Amino acid sequence: MSLMIGRALPLIYLAAAASFILALKWLSAVPTARRGVVVGAGGMLLAVGATLLEPTIATYRWIAVAFAVGTAIGIPMAMMPMTAVPQRTALSHAFGALAAALVGTAEYYLRAPAIGRFAMGALALEVLLGSLTVTASLMAFGKLQELLPTRPVVWRGQNVLNLSIFGLAAAAGVVLVLHPEAAWLFPPFIGLALLFGVLLILPIGGADMPTVISLLNAYAGLSAAAMGFVLDNKLLIIAGSLDGSSGLILSIIMCKAMNRSFANVLFGGFGQIQAQAAGAETRVARSAAPEDAAEILRSASRVVVVPGYGMAVAQAQHKVRELYDILTKAGVTVTFAIHPVAGRMPGHMNVLLAEANIPYDKLVEMDDANAEFPQADVALVLGANDVTNPAARSDKGSPIYGMPILDVDKSRTVLVVKRSMSPGFAGIDNPLYYLDNTLMIFGDAKAVVGEIVKALAAEGTH
Amino acid sequence: MIADLETGLYVFVLATFLGLEIIRRVSPLLHTPLMSLTNAISAITVVGAIIVAGEQKTTLSTVLGTVAVACSTINLVGGYLITWRMLRMFRKSGKGT
Numbered sequence: 001m002s003l004m005i006g007r008a009l010p011l012i013y014l015a016a017a018a019s020f021i022l023a024l025k026w027l028s029a030v031p032t033a034r035r036g037v038v039v040g041a042g043g044m045l046l047a048v049g050a051t052l053l054e055p056t057i058a059t060y061r062w063i064a065v066a067f068a069v070g071t072a073i074g075i076p077m078a079m080m081p082m083t084a085v086p087q088r089t090a091l092s093h094a095f096g097a098l099a100a101a102l103v104g105t106a107e108y109y110l111r112a113p114a115i116g117r118f119a120m121g122a123l124a125l126e127v128l129l130g131s132l133t134v135t136a137s138l139m140a141f142g143k144l145q146e147l148l149p150t151r152p153v154v155w156r157g158q159n160v161l162n163l164s165i166f167g168l169a170a171a172a173g174v175v176l177v178l179h180p181e182a183a184w185l186f187p188p189f190i191g192l193a194l195l196f197g198v199l200l201i202l203p204i205g206g207a208d209m210p211t212v213i214s215l216l217n218a219y220a221g222l223s224a225a226a227m228g229f230v231l232d233n234k235l236l237i238i239a240g241s242l243d244g245s246s247g248l249i250l251s252i253i254m255c256k257a258m259n260r261s262f263a264n265v266l267f268g269g270f271g272q273i274q275a276q277a278a279g280a281e282t283r284v285a286r287s288a289a290p291e292d293a294a295e296i297l298r299s300a301s302r303v304v305v306v307p308g309y310g311m312a313v314a315q316a317q318h319k320v321r322e323l324y325d326i327l328t329k330a331g332v333t334v335t336f337a338i339h340p341v342a343g344r345m346p347g348h349m350n351v352l353l354a355e356a357n358i359p360y361d362k363l364v365e366m367d368d369a370n371a372e373f374p375q376a377d378v379a380l381v382l383g384a385n386d387v388t389n390p391a392a393r394s395d396k397g398s399p400i401y402g403m404p405i406l407d408v409d410k411s412r413t414v415l416v417v418k419r420s421m422s423p424g425f426a427g428i429d430n431p432l433y434y435l436d437n438t439l440m441i442f443g444d445a446k447a448v449v450g451e452i453v454k455a456l457a458a459e460g461t462h
Numbered sequence: 463m464i465a466d467l468e469t470g471l472y473v474f475v476l477a478t479f480l481g482l483e484i485i486r487r488v489s490p491l492l493h494t495p496l497m498s499l500t501n502a503i504s505a506i507t508v509v510g511a512i513i514v515a516g517e518q519k520t521t522l523s524t525v526l527g528t529v530a531v532a533c534s535t536i537n538l539v540g541g542y543l544i545t546w547r548m549l550r551m552f553r554k555s556g557k558g559t
Contacts, residue, residue: 071539246500347492347494
Protein backbone atom coordinates (compact mmCIF):
# COMPACT_ATOMS: atom_id res chain seq x y z
CA MET A 1 0.00 0.00 0.00
CA SER A 2 2.64 2.49 1.04
CA LEU A 3 4.74 1.54 -1.95
CA MET A 4 1.81 2.22 -4.26
CA ILE A 5 1.27 5.63 -2.72
CA GLY A 6 4.95 6.36 -3.14
CA ARG A 7 4.62 5.66 -6.87
CA ALA A 8 1.29 7.38 -7.31
CA LEU A 9 2.05 10.53 -5.32
CA PRO A 10 3.96 12.37 -8.08
CA LEU A 11 1.13 11.63 -10.51
CA ILE A 12 -1.49 12.84 -8.04
CA TYR A 13 0.53 16.03 -7.54
CA LEU A 14 0.70 16.46 -11.30
CA ALA A 15 -3.10 16.11 -11.51
CA ALA A 16 -3.47 18.69 -8.74
CA ALA A 17 -1.19 21.12 -10.61
CA ALA A 18 -3.32 20.68 -13.74
CA SER A 19 -6.48 21.29 -11.73
CA PHE A 20 -5.07 24.60 -10.42
CA ILE A 21 -4.27 25.76 -13.94
CA LEU A 22 -7.76 24.83 -15.14
CA ALA A 23 -9.29 26.59 -12.14
CA LEU A 24 -7.57 29.85 -13.02
CA LYS A 25 -8.33 29.45 -16.71
CA TRP A 26 -12.04 28.99 -15.99
CA LEU A 27 -12.00 32.02 -13.72
CA SER A 28 -11.57 34.20 -16.81
CA ALA A 29 -15.33 34.58 -17.20
CA VAL A 30 -18.30 34.45 -14.84
CA PRO A 31 -20.20 31.54 -16.47
CA THR A 32 -17.28 29.09 -16.05
CA ALA A 33 -15.80 30.50 -12.85
CA ARG A 34 -17.66 28.31 -10.37
CA ARG A 35 -16.64 25.18 -12.21
CA GLY A 36 -13.05 26.39 -11.77
CA VAL A 37 -13.43 26.60 -8.00
CA VAL A 38 -14.82 23.07 -7.80
CA VAL A 39 -12.01 21.62 -9.91
CA GLY A 40 -9.33 23.53 -7.97
CA ALA A 41 -10.74 22.38 -4.64
CA GLY A 42 -10.98 18.81 -5.91
CA GLY A 43 -7.34 18.78 -6.99
CA MET A 44 -6.34 20.19 -3.64
CA LEU A 45 -8.26 17.58 -1.63
CA LEU A 46 -6.72 14.81 -3.73
CA ALA A 47 -3.20 16.11 -3.10
CA VAL A 48 -3.79 16.53 0.64
CA GLY A 49 -5.40 13.10 0.93
CA ALA A 50 -2.51 11.41 -0.89
CA THR A 51 0.04 13.26 1.25
CA LEU A 52 -1.66 11.99 4.40
CA LEU A 53 -0.90 8.42 3.28
CA GLU A 54 2.85 9.10 3.16
CA PRO A 55 4.67 6.44 5.21
CA THR A 56 7.03 9.03 6.77
CA ILE A 57 4.17 10.40 8.86
CA ALA A 58 4.64 9.01 12.36
CA THR A 59 1.54 10.41 14.01
CA TYR A 60 -1.68 12.10 12.93
CA ARG A 61 -2.48 13.63 16.28
CA TRP A 62 -1.03 17.10 15.65
CA ILE A 63 -2.11 17.17 12.04
CA ALA A 64 -5.70 16.47 13.11
CA VAL A 65 -5.55 19.20 15.76
CA ALA A 66 -4.17 21.66 13.20
CA PHE A 67 -6.88 20.74 10.66
CA ALA A 68 -9.56 21.32 13.29
CA VAL A 69 -8.14 24.67 14.37
CA GLY A 70 -7.59 25.82 10.78
CA THR A 71 -11.12 24.88 9.75
CA ALA A 72 -12.59 26.54 12.83
CA ILE A 73 -10.87 29.82 11.89
CA GLY A 74 -11.17 29.43 8.12
CA ILE A 75 -14.95 29.07 7.97
CA PRO A 76 -15.79 32.30 9.85
CA MET A 77 -13.14 34.08 7.75
CA ALA A 78 -15.03 32.99 4.64
CA MET A 79 -18.32 34.29 6.02
CA MET A 80 -17.21 37.89 6.51
CA PRO A 81 -19.33 40.57 4.81
CA MET A 82 -18.08 41.74 1.42
CA THR A 83 -17.17 45.16 2.81
CA ALA A 84 -14.52 43.41 4.95
CA VAL A 85 -12.98 41.46 2.08
CA PRO A 86 -9.84 43.66 1.79
CA GLN A 87 -9.01 43.09 5.48
CA ARG A 88 -9.72 39.40 5.14
CA THR A 89 -7.44 39.16 2.14
CA ALA A 90 -4.60 40.90 3.97
CA LEU A 91 -5.04 38.47 6.85
CA SER A 92 -4.98 35.44 4.56
CA HIS A 93 -1.74 36.67 2.95
CA ALA A 94 -0.32 36.78 6.48
CA PHE A 95 -1.41 33.19 7.21
CA GLY A 96 -0.04 31.89 3.91
CA ALA A 97 3.29 33.61 4.41
CA LEU A 98 3.48 32.45 8.02
CA ALA A 99 3.04 28.83 6.95
CA ALA A 100 5.91 29.18 4.47
CA ALA A 101 8.18 30.93 6.98
CA LEU A 102 7.49 28.31 9.68
CA VAL A 103 8.14 25.35 7.40
CA GLY A 104 11.35 27.05 6.23
CA THR A 105 12.46 27.57 9.81
CA ALA A 106 11.69 23.98 10.75
CA GLU A 107 13.61 22.71 7.71
CA TYR A 108 16.60 24.86 8.62
CA TYR A 109 16.89 23.41 12.11
CA LEU A 110 16.31 19.88 10.78
CA ARG A 111 18.80 20.00 7.94
CA ALA A 112 21.51 22.61 8.60
CA PRO A 113 24.44 22.47 8.39
CA ALA A 114 24.29 19.47 6.02
CA ILE A 115 22.08 21.33 3.58
CA GLY A 116 22.98 21.93 -0.06
CA ARG A 117 23.87 25.45 -1.03
CA PHE A 118 21.02 25.78 -3.48
CA ALA A 119 18.43 24.42 -1.05
CA MET A 120 19.76 26.84 1.58
CA GLY A 121 19.42 29.72 -0.89
CA ALA A 122 15.80 28.81 -1.56
CA LEU A 123 15.23 28.38 2.16
CA ALA A 124 16.67 31.83 2.93
CA LEU A 125 14.44 33.36 0.25
CA GLU A 126 11.42 31.48 1.56
CA VAL A 127 11.99 32.65 5.14
CA LEU A 128 12.91 36.22 4.13
CA LEU A 129 9.86 36.74 1.89
CA GLY A 130 7.59 34.78 4.22
CA SER A 131 8.56 36.70 7.35
CA LEU A 132 8.37 40.17 5.84
CA THR A 133 5.03 39.34 4.25
CA VAL A 134 3.63 38.22 7.62
CA THR A 135 4.24 41.54 9.35
CA ALA A 136 3.54 43.63 6.25
CA SER A 137 0.18 41.90 5.78
CA LEU A 138 -0.69 42.30 9.44
CA MET A 139 0.12 46.02 9.16
CA ALA A 140 -2.04 46.26 6.03
CA PHE A 141 -4.80 44.46 7.93
CA GLY A 142 -4.45 46.95 10.81
CA LYS A 143 -4.72 49.89 8.44
CA LEU A 144 -7.70 48.45 6.56
CA GLN A 145 -9.49 47.58 9.78
CA GLU A 146 -8.57 51.09 11.01
CA LEU A 147 -6.84 49.69 14.08
CA LEU A 148 -3.84 51.71 12.87
CA PRO A 149 -3.82 55.20 11.37
CA THR A 150 -4.64 54.93 7.66
CA ARG A 151 -2.64 58.05 6.81
CA PRO A 152 0.94 57.40 5.76
CA VAL A 153 3.41 57.59 8.65
CA VAL A 154 6.57 59.19 7.29
CA TRP A 155 9.73 60.70 8.69
CA ARG A 156 12.97 61.99 7.36
CA GLY A 157 15.50 59.33 6.39
CA GLN A 158 12.77 56.70 6.36
CA ASN A 159 13.71 55.21 3.00
CA VAL A 160 17.38 55.05 3.97
CA LEU A 161 16.49 53.29 7.22
CA ASN A 162 14.12 50.85 5.49
CA LEU A 163 16.58 49.97 2.78
CA SER A 164 19.36 49.49 5.34
CA ILE A 165 17.20 47.10 7.35
CA PHE A 166 16.38 45.18 4.19
CA GLY A 167 20.04 45.23 3.19
CA LEU A 168 21.03 43.79 6.59
CA ALA A 169 18.40 41.06 6.33
CA ALA A 170 19.54 40.16 2.82
CA ALA A 171 23.20 40.15 3.94
CA ALA A 172 22.34 37.83 6.84
CA GLY A 173 20.61 35.58 4.32
CA VAL A 174 23.68 35.49 2.10
CA VAL A 175 25.95 34.67 5.05
CA LEU A 176 23.61 31.84 6.02
CA VAL A 177 23.72 30.43 2.51
CA LEU A 178 27.53 30.46 2.55
CA HIS A 179 27.75 29.24 6.16
CA PRO A 180 24.62 27.25 7.02
CA GLU A 181 26.27 26.28 10.33
CA ALA A 182 26.03 29.87 11.61
CA ALA A 183 22.81 29.05 13.46
CA TRP A 184 23.15 32.08 15.75
CA LEU A 185 22.42 34.26 12.74
CA PHE A 186 19.08 32.64 11.93
CA PRO A 187 16.92 34.33 14.60
CA PRO A 188 18.28 37.84 13.86
CA PHE A 189 17.73 37.12 10.16
CA ILE A 190 14.05 36.44 10.82
CA GLY A 191 13.83 39.43 13.17
CA LEU A 192 15.19 41.83 10.55
CA ALA A 193 12.76 40.50 7.94
CA LEU A 194 9.82 40.90 10.33
CA LEU A 195 10.92 44.45 11.18
CA PHE A 196 11.28 45.35 7.52
CA GLY A 197 7.70 44.19 6.89
CA VAL A 198 6.40 46.63 9.50
CA LEU A 199 8.50 49.53 8.19
CA LEU A 200 7.48 48.81 4.61
CA ILE A 201 3.79 49.45 5.26
CA LEU A 202 4.03 52.40 7.70
CA PRO A 203 4.43 55.03 4.95
CA ILE A 204 1.64 53.60 2.79
CA GLY A 205 -1.81 55.19 2.84
CA GLY A 206 -5.29 53.77 2.41
CA ALA A 207 -5.73 54.52 -1.29
CA ASP A 208 -2.53 52.63 -2.15
CA MET A 209 -3.85 49.46 -0.52
CA PRO A 210 -4.98 47.85 -3.81
CA THR A 211 -1.38 47.88 -5.04
CA VAL A 212 0.08 46.81 -1.71
CA ILE A 213 -2.33 43.90 -1.25
CA SER A 214 -1.49 42.70 -4.76
CA LEU A 215 2.23 43.00 -4.09
CA LEU A 216 1.92 41.04 -0.82
CA ASN A 217 -0.04 38.43 -2.76
CA ALA A 218 2.95 38.08 -5.10
CA TYR A 219 5.42 37.82 -2.18
CA ALA A 220 3.33 35.13 -0.46
CA GLY A 221 3.24 33.20 -3.72
CA LEU A 222 6.98 33.49 -4.26
CA SER A 223 7.71 32.25 -0.75
CA ALA A 224 5.50 29.23 -1.45
CA ALA A 225 7.43 28.60 -4.69
CA ALA A 226 10.73 28.89 -2.78
CA MET A 227 9.37 26.32 -0.33
CA GLY A 228 8.81 24.02 -3.31
CA PHE A 229 12.52 24.29 -4.14
CA VAL A 230 13.50 23.54 -0.54
CA LEU A 231 11.28 20.46 -0.36
CA ASP A 232 11.89 19.53 -4.01
CA ASN A 233 8.15 19.55 -4.58
CA LYS A 234 7.09 20.69 -8.06
CA LEU A 235 3.43 21.07 -7.12
CA LEU A 236 4.42 23.77 -4.63
CA ILE A 237 6.62 25.44 -7.24
CA ILE A 238 3.73 25.55 -9.71
CA ALA A 239 1.10 26.74 -7.20
CA GLY A 240 3.51 29.36 -5.86
CA SER A 241 4.39 30.65 -9.32
CA LEU A 242 0.72 30.91 -10.28
CA ASP A 243 0.00 32.86 -7.08
CA GLY A 244 3.08 35.01 -7.61
CA SER A 245 2.27 35.84 -11.22
CA SER A 246 -1.31 36.69 -10.28
CA GLY A 247 -0.09 39.11 -7.62
CA LEU A 248 2.39 40.61 -10.07
CA ILE A 249 -0.23 41.19 -12.78
CA LEU A 250 -2.66 42.75 -10.34
CA SER A 251 0.08 45.04 -8.96
CA ILE A 252 0.96 46.19 -12.46
CA ILE A 253 -2.70 46.87 -13.29
CA MET A 254 -3.12 48.84 -10.07
CA CYS A 255 0.04 50.86 -10.65
CA LYS A 256 -1.00 51.69 -14.21
CA ALA A 257 -4.42 52.76 -13.00
CA MET A 258 -2.72 55.26 -10.73
CA ASN A 259 0.01 56.23 -13.21
CA ARG A 260 2.65 55.35 -10.66
CA SER A 261 5.61 53.01 -10.37
CA PHE A 262 6.19 50.30 -7.74
CA ALA A 263 8.99 52.38 -6.27
CA ASN A 264 6.71 55.36 -6.00
CA VAL A 265 4.00 53.36 -4.21
CA LEU A 266 6.46 51.76 -1.79
CA PHE A 267 8.69 54.70 -1.10
CA GLY A 268 6.66 57.71 -2.21
CA GLY A 269 4.73 58.34 1.00
CA PHE A 270 1.83 59.39 -1.22
CA GLY A 271 -0.91 61.30 0.54
CA GLN A 272 1.60 63.11 2.63
CA ILE A 273 2.14 65.59 -0.16
CA GLN A 274 -0.28 68.13 1.21
CA ALA A 275 -1.74 70.00 -1.72
CA GLN A 276 0.05 73.21 -2.51
CA ALA A 277 -2.24 76.07 -1.43
CA ALA A 278 -4.31 75.94 -4.57
CA GLY A 279 -4.80 79.64 -5.21
CA ALA A 280 -6.38 81.68 -2.45
CA GLU A 281 -9.52 82.28 -4.49
CA THR A 282 -12.59 81.05 -2.71
CA ARG A 283 -14.50 78.95 -5.14
CA VAL A 284 -18.03 78.03 -4.32
CA ALA A 285 -19.54 74.62 -4.88
CA ARG A 286 -23.29 74.40 -5.41
CA SER A 287 -25.07 72.05 -3.10
CA ALA A 288 -28.46 70.41 -3.42
CA ALA A 289 -30.88 68.35 -1.35
CA PRO A 290 -31.56 64.66 -2.02
CA GLU A 291 -35.04 65.65 -3.27
CA ASP A 292 -33.47 67.85 -5.96
CA ALA A 293 -31.25 64.95 -6.96
CA ALA A 294 -34.31 62.71 -7.21
CA GLU A 295 -35.92 65.28 -9.52
CA ILE A 296 -32.87 65.31 -11.79
CA LEU A 297 -32.61 61.52 -11.87
CA ARG A 298 -36.30 61.17 -12.67
CA SER A 299 -35.98 63.23 -15.83
CA ALA A 300 -32.80 61.46 -16.96
CA SER A 301 -32.70 58.67 -19.51
CA ARG A 302 -29.09 57.53 -18.97
CA VAL A 303 -27.46 57.45 -15.55
CA VAL A 304 -23.94 56.28 -14.76
CA VAL A 305 -23.19 55.55 -11.11
CA VAL A 306 -19.55 55.91 -9.99
CA PRO A 307 -18.97 54.03 -6.73
CA GLY A 308 -15.89 54.49 -4.55
CA TYR A 309 -14.56 53.56 -1.15
CA GLY A 310 -17.12 55.92 0.45
CA MET A 311 -19.91 53.61 -0.71
CA ALA A 312 -18.19 50.65 0.98
CA VAL A 313 -17.62 52.56 4.22
CA ALA A 314 -21.24 53.68 4.37
CA GLN A 315 -22.40 50.14 3.40
CA ALA A 316 -24.63 51.86 0.87
CA GLN A 317 -24.63 49.10 -1.76
CA HIS A 318 -28.09 47.76 -0.85
CA LYS A 319 -29.63 51.24 -1.01
CA VAL A 320 -27.89 51.67 -4.36
CA ARG A 321 -29.62 48.50 -5.52
CA GLU A 322 -32.99 50.01 -4.53
CA LEU A 323 -32.13 53.12 -6.52
CA TYR A 324 -31.12 50.94 -9.46
CA ASP A 325 -34.43 49.05 -9.29
CA ILE A 326 -36.64 52.10 -9.07
CA LEU A 327 -34.84 53.92 -11.91
CA THR A 328 -34.71 50.85 -14.15
CA LYS A 329 -38.44 50.30 -13.65
CA ALA A 330 -39.03 53.90 -14.68
CA GLY A 331 -37.21 53.19 -17.95
CA VAL A 332 -33.90 54.85 -17.06
CA THR A 333 -30.75 53.09 -18.28
CA VAL A 334 -28.42 52.69 -15.29
CA THR A 335 -24.83 51.46 -15.47
CA PHE A 336 -21.95 51.44 -13.01
CA ALA A 337 -18.51 52.77 -13.92
CA ILE A 338 -15.75 50.91 -12.08
CA HIS A 339 -12.27 52.43 -11.80
CA PRO A 340 -9.60 49.74 -11.32
CA VAL A 341 -8.42 51.23 -8.03
CA ALA A 342 -11.84 52.16 -6.63
CA GLY A 343 -12.02 50.73 -3.12
CA ARG A 344 -9.28 49.03 -1.17
CA MET A 345 -8.44 46.01 -3.30
CA PRO A 346 -8.68 44.93 -6.95
CA GLY A 347 -12.30 44.25 -7.89
CA HIS A 348 -13.63 45.48 -4.52
CA MET A 349 -16.56 47.46 -6.00
CA ASN A 350 -17.62 44.57 -8.23
CA VAL A 351 -18.10 42.12 -5.36
CA LEU A 352 -19.93 44.74 -3.28
CA LEU A 353 -22.39 45.50 -6.08
CA ALA A 354 -22.74 41.81 -6.93
CA GLU A 355 -23.54 41.16 -3.26
CA ALA A 356 -26.33 43.72 -3.56
CA ASN A 357 -27.68 41.75 -6.55
CA ILE A 358 -26.78 44.26 -9.20
CA PRO A 359 -26.32 42.29 -12.46
CA TYR A 360 -22.68 42.11 -13.44
CA ASP A 361 -23.35 43.08 -17.05
CA LYS A 362 -24.22 46.56 -15.72
CA LEU A 363 -20.72 46.98 -14.28
CA VAL A 364 -18.60 48.80 -16.86
CA GLU A 365 -14.80 49.07 -16.97
CA MET A 366 -13.07 52.42 -17.17
CA ASP A 367 -12.46 52.69 -20.92
CA ASP A 368 -16.01 51.69 -21.85
CA ALA A 369 -17.42 53.96 -19.16
CA ASN A 370 -15.49 56.93 -20.51
CA ALA A 371 -17.14 56.37 -23.87
CA GLU A 372 -20.51 56.52 -22.10
CA PHE A 373 -20.16 59.70 -20.05
CA PRO A 374 -20.62 62.21 -22.93
CA GLN A 375 -24.02 60.63 -23.64
CA ALA A 376 -25.05 60.34 -20.00
CA ASP A 377 -27.59 62.70 -18.51
CA VAL A 378 -26.39 62.16 -14.96
CA ALA A 379 -23.17 60.87 -13.42
CA LEU A 380 -23.85 59.97 -9.80
CA VAL A 381 -20.56 59.91 -7.86
CA LEU A 382 -20.92 57.89 -4.66
CA GLY A 383 -17.97 58.18 -2.31
CA ALA A 384 -15.36 58.31 -5.09
CA ASN A 385 -13.00 61.25 -5.21
CA ASP A 386 -9.52 61.16 -6.72
CA VAL A 387 -10.56 58.78 -9.53
CA THR A 388 -12.95 61.48 -10.81
CA ASN A 389 -10.57 64.43 -10.47
CA PRO A 390 -10.29 66.25 -13.83
CA ALA A 391 -7.02 67.82 -12.64
CA ALA A 392 -5.44 64.47 -13.53
CA ARG A 393 -6.13 65.33 -17.18
CA SER A 394 -5.31 69.01 -17.28
CA ASP A 395 -3.27 70.27 -14.30
CA LYS A 396 0.40 69.41 -14.76
CA GLY A 397 1.11 70.62 -11.21
CA SER A 398 -1.30 68.15 -9.64
CA PRO A 399 0.25 65.16 -7.84
CA ILE A 400 -2.18 62.90 -9.68
CA TYR A 401 -1.52 64.39 -13.13
CA GLY A 402 -1.53 61.64 -15.75
CA MET A 403 -3.59 59.19 -13.72
CA PRO A 404 -6.38 57.68 -15.84
CA ILE A 405 -9.70 58.91 -14.47
CA LEU A 406 -13.40 58.46 -15.06
CA ASP A 407 -14.51 61.49 -17.11
CA VAL A 408 -17.65 62.14 -15.08
CA ASP A 409 -17.40 65.88 -15.83
CA LYS A 410 -18.35 65.15 -19.46
CA SER A 411 -21.86 64.08 -18.57
CA ARG A 412 -24.64 66.66 -18.58
CA THR A 413 -25.09 66.80 -14.81
CA VAL A 414 -22.76 65.48 -12.13
CA LEU A 415 -24.24 64.66 -8.73
CA VAL A 416 -21.58 64.14 -6.07
CA VAL A 417 -22.58 62.47 -2.81
CA LYS A 418 -19.92 63.24 -0.23
CA ARG A 419 -19.66 63.73 3.52
CA SER A 420 -18.03 67.15 3.34
CA MET A 421 -15.84 69.32 1.14
CA SER A 422 -12.69 67.89 2.73
CA PRO A 423 -10.22 66.66 0.13
CA GLY A 424 -9.78 62.94 -0.48
CA PHE A 425 -7.06 60.62 0.66
CA ALA A 426 -4.35 62.23 -1.39
CA GLY A 427 -5.12 65.64 0.12
CA ILE A 428 -5.76 67.00 -3.34
CA ASP A 429 -8.49 69.50 -4.08
CA ASN A 430 -10.99 68.27 -6.67
CA PRO A 431 -11.97 70.95 -9.24
CA LEU A 432 -14.89 68.73 -10.27
CA TYR A 433 -16.85 70.07 -7.30
CA TYR A 434 -16.73 73.65 -8.61
CA LEU A 435 -17.89 72.97 -12.16
CA ASP A 436 -21.11 74.55 -13.42
CA ASN A 437 -22.71 71.18 -14.11
CA THR A 438 -21.86 69.73 -10.67
CA LEU A 439 -24.19 69.58 -7.69
CA MET A 440 -22.94 68.46 -4.28
CA ILE A 441 -25.21 66.46 -2.00
CA PHE A 442 -23.64 66.38 1.44
CA GLY A 443 -24.15 63.44 3.74
CA ASP A 444 -23.51 59.77 4.35
CA ALA A 445 -23.84 57.82 1.08
CA LYS A 446 -26.32 55.33 2.53
CA ALA A 447 -28.55 58.03 4.06
CA VAL A 448 -28.49 60.22 0.96
CA VAL A 449 -29.27 57.38 -1.46
CA GLY A 450 -32.02 56.25 0.93
CA GLU A 451 -33.60 59.70 0.79
CA ILE A 452 -33.32 59.86 -2.98
CA VAL A 453 -35.07 56.49 -3.21
CA LYS A 454 -37.80 57.71 -0.83
CA ALA A 455 -38.36 60.84 -2.89
CA LEU A 456 -38.56 58.83 -6.11
CA ALA A 457 -40.95 56.30 -4.57
CA ALA A 458 -43.20 59.05 -3.19
CA GLU A 459 -43.44 60.58 -6.66
CA GLY A 460 -44.27 57.19 -8.14
CA THR A 461 -47.38 56.79 -5.94
CA HIS A 462 -48.99 60.08 -7.03
CA MET B 463 20.61 17.47 -7.01
CA ILE B 464 21.81 19.51 -9.97
CA ALA B 465 19.31 17.76 -12.26
CA ASP B 466 16.53 18.40 -9.71
CA LEU B 467 17.51 22.03 -9.50
CA GLU B 468 17.43 22.39 -13.24
CA THR B 469 13.99 20.74 -13.55
CA GLY B 470 12.76 22.87 -10.68
CA LEU B 471 13.85 26.06 -12.39
CA TYR B 472 12.25 24.97 -15.67
CA VAL B 473 9.00 24.28 -13.84
CA PHE B 474 9.19 27.65 -12.08
CA VAL B 475 9.85 29.68 -15.22
CA LEU B 476 7.25 27.88 -17.35
CA ALA B 477 4.58 27.99 -14.63
CA THR B 478 5.20 31.72 -14.17
CA PHE B 479 4.79 32.43 -17.88
CA LEU B 480 1.69 30.25 -18.02
CA GLY B 481 0.32 32.04 -14.96
CA LEU B 482 0.94 35.45 -16.51
CA GLU B 483 -0.88 34.42 -19.70
CA ILE B 484 -3.89 32.85 -17.95
CA ILE B 485 -4.30 35.57 -15.38
CA ARG B 486 -4.07 38.38 -17.92
CA ARG B 487 -7.29 36.98 -19.35
CA VAL B 488 -9.23 37.09 -16.09
CA SER B 489 -11.97 39.73 -16.28
CA PRO B 490 -11.34 42.72 -13.98
CA LEU B 491 -14.86 42.03 -12.76
CA LEU B 492 -13.47 38.97 -10.98
CA HIS B 493 -10.23 40.37 -9.59
CA THR B 494 -11.32 39.93 -5.98
CA PRO B 495 -12.33 36.25 -6.42
CA LEU B 496 -9.07 35.80 -8.38
CA MET B 497 -7.10 36.93 -5.37
CA SER B 498 -9.00 34.68 -2.98
CA LEU B 499 -8.69 31.70 -5.34
CA THR B 500 -4.94 32.08 -5.86
CA ASN B 501 -4.67 32.44 -2.11
CA ALA B 502 -6.49 29.16 -1.64
CA ILE B 503 -4.34 27.47 -4.31
CA SER B 504 -1.09 28.54 -2.68
CA ALA B 505 -2.39 26.96 0.54
CA ILE B 506 -1.12 23.75 -1.08
CA THR B 507 1.91 24.54 1.13
CA VAL B 508 -0.12 22.44 3.56
CA VAL B 509 1.36 19.28 2.02
CA GLY B 510 4.86 20.40 3.04
CA ALA B 511 3.64 21.34 6.49
CA ILE B 512 1.86 17.99 6.96
CA ILE B 513 5.13 16.10 6.45
CA VAL B 514 7.03 18.36 8.87
CA ALA B 515 4.31 18.06 11.52
CA GLY B 516 3.81 14.32 11.05
CA GLU B 517 7.43 13.18 10.92
CA GLN B 518 7.90 14.17 14.58
CA LYS B 519 11.65 14.53 14.24
CA THR B 520 12.16 17.22 16.89
CA THR B 521 9.79 19.06 19.21
CA LEU B 522 10.57 22.33 17.45
CA SER B 523 9.82 20.98 13.98
CA THR B 524 6.59 19.34 15.18
CA VAL B 525 5.38 22.57 16.78
CA LEU B 526 6.31 24.73 13.78
CA GLY B 527 4.84 22.19 11.37
CA THR B 528 1.58 21.96 13.31
CA VAL B 529 1.13 25.75 13.36
CA ALA B 530 1.95 25.82 9.64
CA VAL B 531 -0.68 23.17 8.91
CA ALA B 532 -3.24 25.25 10.83
CA CYS B 533 -2.32 28.43 8.92
CA SER B 534 -2.50 26.73 5.53
CA THR B 535 -5.79 25.05 6.44
CA ILE B 536 -7.28 28.46 7.26
CA ASN B 537 -6.47 29.63 3.72
CA LEU B 538 -7.45 26.36 2.10
CA VAL B 539 -10.88 26.16 3.71
CA GLY B 540 -11.51 29.91 3.88
CA GLY B 541 -10.15 30.65 0.42
CA TYR B 542 -12.25 28.18 -1.55
CA LEU B 543 -15.34 28.92 0.52
CA ILE B 544 -15.25 32.70 0.11
CA THR B 545 -14.43 32.41 -3.60
CA TRP B 546 -17.47 30.20 -4.01
CA ARG B 547 -19.61 32.63 -2.00
CA MET B 548 -18.47 35.58 -4.11
CA LEU B 549 -19.01 33.84 -7.43
CA ARG B 550 -22.53 32.85 -6.45
CA MET B 551 -23.33 36.56 -6.13
CA PHE B 552 -22.53 37.40 -9.74
CA ARG B 553 -25.70 37.28 -11.85
CA LYS B 554 -26.70 38.58 -15.24
CA SER B 555 -29.68 40.92 -15.67
CA GLY B 556 -33.06 39.28 -15.74
CA LYS B 557 -31.97 36.09 -13.98
CA GLY B 558 -33.82 35.96 -10.69
CA THR B 559 -32.85 37.97 -7.63
